[in-house]
Amino acid sequence: MKSISHVQQEMLNRMELHRELSAGGAAIKPALQLDEPGQPGVMQSFTDSLHAVDAQQHQAAQAMNAVDSGRSDDLVGAMIDSQKASLSFSALLQVRNKLSSAFDDIMRMPI
16 A cells, blocks of 8 residues: 555656646647556545545544553554544645646646
8 A cells, every 4th residue: 555645746746747748738648548557547546545544544543442441551652643644634635636626727728
């Protein structure tokens, strides 16, 4: 499973490629063929990121429940897991917003 920062970097690289192609007037492949066969696409990368963030949130919830029920006394670890999950979720939302904005920009481009 890829880390959220790795997926974000991949998405930013793809967005930069799209920006360069559109600015240079180069011929752009149709959107359905943009990803090379056998390579994970943007949707797969985003889905992997979503699952990674979900796993972090479940881990944080389990750590907090363990502290609440008295099974663990690692309050600091539980709080760190909680902050990591929160930060990952915020980063995922920012990437989603960037992708949505990029899609809107593409849709507004004249043909």
